[in-house]
Amino acid sequence: MVTGGKMTKALHVCRHLAAAGWRVVLVETHKYWHVGSRFSSSVASFHTVPVPEDHPEAYVQALLGIAAAEGVTMFIPVSSPIASLYDALAGEALAAQAQAQGRQCRSWSLPAATTALLDHKGSFSAHAAALELLVPQHHVVTSPQQLQQLNSEKALGAGRRFVLKSIAYDSVHRADLMLLPCSAAKLAAYLARPDISITQQCPWILQEYIQGREYSCYSLAHLGRLVAHADTAAALSNLNYKYEGHPAIHQWVEAFVQRTNASGQLCFDFIESAKDGRLYCIECNPRTSSVITEFHDSSQLAAAFASPADVHQTINPLPHSCPIYWWWNEVARLAASPWWYAPTFLSVIGAGVDGVFTPADPWPFIALHYLQVPALLVGNMLRGNPWKKVDLCIGKVAELYGD
Template identity: 25%
Template sequence: MTAQQTKTILLTGGRAPAALELARIFSRRGARVVAVDSCGPFICEHSRHIVASRRVPSPRFEPEKYANAVLGFIREQKVDLVVPCTEETFYLAQMRDQFLGDCELLCEPIDKLRRLHHKGDFMKWADSLGMSTPKTQVFTKEQNIADKFESVKAQLNSGQPFVLKPAFTRFANEVIISSDGRYEPFDIKAFAGGRDLVYQQFLPGRQVNTFALAHEGKLLFNVAYHGDWTAGKGASIHFAPVDHGGCREWIEAFVAKTNFSGQISFDFIQEARTGKVRPIECNPRVTSGVHLLAEIPEVYDAYVNKTPVELSFDRLKAAQVRLAMVTFGILPNLRKPRKLAKFAWQFARARDVVLDTSDPRPFFYQFYIYQHFMRRALLKRVPLQHVAIEDMVWNDDVLCMQPVSELEARGA
């Protein structure tokens, strides 16, 4: 790649291991990669593949300042392409008009992203397109609280296996799963409060996670994987690739019918009885499936030139977040020999997504980041995952911002 052809790519959400993975993939193809994030220390700051980085205000708590800082950095670094890597995606999508003329923002408009991210609206949309989905009912925040309470209670007491969750959630937070129709008593009225709730048919089977990139309704690549090891009951920390034609067919049809462009991820259940797959949620952003693509340089061409990637299954290698695997895999299973043996076998055969001998600093820096967030979690008495994302989570937040002028974006 010549100096004239060199692309400058901005990764937002530079705290995410997924951002580090993309930085390495893009940089090795000759791109100039820069990064921003709104948390204190973030892992991309110390990668040799990042030529410039900046800490910016929180998109959730200071959206106008965030917009000013990001746009200023884009113009300063002459960015060609912005690739969001965490839930700041939804804030950036609301700033789309301000990016026009400066660079390409790799995400759809906010109305489309919201429809995908809302766990009930996504199901309604997919169902309306003739796609296979589980039975789903949405209780909206506009409903009278008493009526909503009675409706939710009636469904829970129907004796049917179910999943109950807020429309916007992550890491499986506040998700109630009953595989037999029974459940532990909880404060339904408080849980049902001022937000949309999604009541969904429970599907017995194995979960399959996916990550894909599409452009104007055409699938550029797709990977599927099992995430058997998780941090708590939510985010996967081990990623074992699977060759799954059923998932690919579903995704290919969906992105075509919605004319989707950008990064998109789906979680499916492969039903134990029939072997068929049905989606349980959509995340219209990058997820951990990107780690399976570390040795696929053509991924750069998919992002920059919208070129489809021919992915044979034997090119995909298992990956893991090793520090999290030690924390959440070994300690809870010390008295479970069979599970510990399975853990040891998978742990030994998967590469660490952070460790790279040609780019070693992020590996050592992650321990500082871990203790930074752990200390904050202990002080606030909340889970580690909460403090790691509290400044950029998106729960249908609507931004009311004045247009950002060029002078403001430059910090004048």
């Protein structure tokens, strides 16, 4: 059973497993009944369930019912940021249900307590630092007054700048790049915005701003061993993936997995400092990353999920694997800057492959662009809900109050 059916990464997981002979059940929330991936030849059965953050108990019960009806023996949550903890709780419930019924159900979620710790940018940074792994300096902020005080004092350190981020995933404000220290007037104007809320229940984080090259990675861990791993150069909104094979990233993640005896899926974001070349881990997302699409032409990933104990050497994407792009995203870039982007467009299309389309399984590509995205846009217009962009990689519209 695979969750997160709206996202390209879930489709890739389905295709890997189906190619290895698994019967795949795909799940999404009711809002996304129209996802393109439900039409994939790799998907044997598709179900919709309640929204986990609104109805957590009903969500877990729905997954338990699907698992019992479909005879699920492996659970691979491809979680949205909000759903990570709920999928971790569901994974524990699924394993318990299977044991009570005299069968097994492997969950590829981290334990719920670990998921909560790693998903919080502040507690993750403190945890990684305690493991003697390099992370930026940080301050957790729980009120506007605390933030204003930090901004006015020397607590941030001479010559250092810090970026302000919401600890909870925020698809709208994650691109604000509000830097401190700044003038009191500028900070007051930012905090006065009606859509900015910093409270004990909704904390934010000040994280040291480091200039350099950004990276993301996806890792599959089993009992403290790194079973599969891929990385890519990254940006705030990443719609191009190419395997880098950065050795320092591999070493950092391998050390983290070993020192925590981790089992599950992990995604880390890094910055390699332009000043001194040191690699800093910015955050951990305890869930599947779209970096998994780099395994698109590998035949080994399904075995890593199914029999991790039999994997004796970390599985990486193929060395000369084609980069991933999303066709209509590239067309939109070309339309916005036809003369400037044309050479890049030809290079990207010539060297890469679309993240969704394959000749053997074309329907997800067609349905994504002509059913899934149009239905989401129409829904937003009918509700009058502001939205910022369409993200074809994760198959959703970045909207206010969205997931």
